[in-house]
Amino acid sequence: MPISPETLKRILTEFGGLTMTDSQLADAVGAVQSWVDELNRLDELDLDGEYSGIVLRADDGGYAQ
Secondary structure (H helix, E strand, C coil), X not given: CCCCHHXXXXXXXXXXXXXXXHHHHHHHHHHHHXXXXXXXXXXXXXXXXXXXXCCCCCCCCCCCC
16 A cells, blocks of 8 residues: 555544654655555465464473463
8 A cells, every 4th residue: 555645644633643744744655655565564474384472382390370
């Protein structure tokens, strides 16, 4: 999803964020777009063969509660 200065302005307004000038919004677009691209890349990772650390527990020889 392409990020534009208008998109950032709407997001900031909706979430009660900072007031930014048009110049500041234009400067921030590249960084925000990089974050969005990276999140999309991570979202596409195939983790079906991985186990959750929440499910696995080490057997330390102690008593389970």
